[in-house]
Amino acid sequence: MTLSAKWVVVDIEGTLTATSQVHVVLYDYARPRLGPWIEQHADDPVVRDAVREIRELAELPADAGTDRVVAVLHEWMAADRKIAPLKTLQGLIWQRGYADGELVAEFFPDVVPALRGWHAAGLRLAVFSSGSVAGQVAFFSKTTDGDLTGLFEHHFDTVNAGPKRVASSYRAIATALAAEPGDLVFLSDVPAELDAAAEDGWRTVGLARAGEPYADADFGAHRVVDSLALVEIEPA
Ligand SMILES: CSCCC(=O)C(=O)COP(=O)(O)O
Ligand SMILES: [Mg+2]
Numbered sequence: 143m144t145l146s147a148k149w150v151v152v153d154i155e156g157t158l159t160a161t162s163q164v165h166v167v168l169y170d171y172a173r174p175r176l177g178p179w180i181e182q183h184a185d186d187p188v189v190r191d192a193v194r195e196i197r198e199l200a201e202l203p204a205d206a207g208t209d210r211v212v213a214v215l216h217e218w219m220a221a222d223r224k225i226a227p228l229k230t231l232q233g234l235i236w237q238r239g240y241a242d243g244e245l246v247a248e249f250f251p252d253v254v255p256a257l258r259g260w261h262a263a264g265l266r267l268a269v270f271s272s273g274s275v276a277g278q279v280a281f282f283s284k285t286t287d288g289d290l291t292g293l294f295e296h297h298f299d300t301v302n303a304g305p306k307r308v309a310s311s312y313r314a315i316a317t318a319l320a321a322e323p324g325d326l327v328f329l330s331d332v333p334a335e336l337d338a339a340a341e342d343g344w345r346t347v348g349l350a351r352a353g354e355p356y357a358d359a360d361f362g363a364h365r366v367v368d369s370l371a372l373v374e375i376e377p378a
């Protein structure tokens with residue numbers, strides 16, 4: 143399969159890294175640290191705003207204590223709700239974990255060669271993930287293949303772009319990149335995300351990786367592969 147594009151925009155979970163890397167390794171790391179982080183960073187406006195938003199979304203009283211906020215966050219994590227203030231707090235905790243050497247990002251074996259190959263060929267790379275931009279940058283900075291942050295020119299999340307299953311988020315990204323939708327290719331394991339990108343005119347590639355949650359999903363008219371090694375992209 144050969145595509146022509148200027149930008150390659152990649153999802154993280156299920157596309158670059160196993161879902162278990164996020165749901166087990168990263169969520170297990172964040173879970174016990176949420177309460178202490180909220181308490182120890184109570185004066186950080188980012189944390190304060192996130193906690194206020196969590197209370198509002200969960201319909202908790204404005205003075206609900208950290209234990210009640212954390213209980214909500216644990217419920218959201220158990221249900222894998224990708225809610226922005228949760229992702230903000232997780233991202234801060236993971237940022238510290240990567241900086242302290244307690245976390246190291248791992249990818250499917252085909253990922254780093256593909257990313258490096260596209261970058262070397264002159265394609266421009268960006269990330270669109272539910273994980274916060276801070277969490278994404280930390281994730282790519284400490285990987286089993288070293289610091290990969292230099293590969294990516296832009297990072298998008300649900301705060302600076304919008305929800306991943308809504309076409310307007312892909313319009314916002316195309317505008318931010320000053321790119322025509324037809325010059326953008328989006329790679330994701332979630333058909334609904336690909337549908338939203340295609341609705342905005344993007345090219346799309348679905349990742350149906352063995353053992354991953356969407357391995358047997360219906361990808362409709364989207365191109366589908368089980369490895370990035372099968373995705374050839376020429377600079378447009
Ligand atoms: C350090 S990035 C963590 C990714 C994350 O938190 C997440 O929810 C992944 O969602 P995606 O949109 O990449 O499938
Ligand atoms: Mg994904």
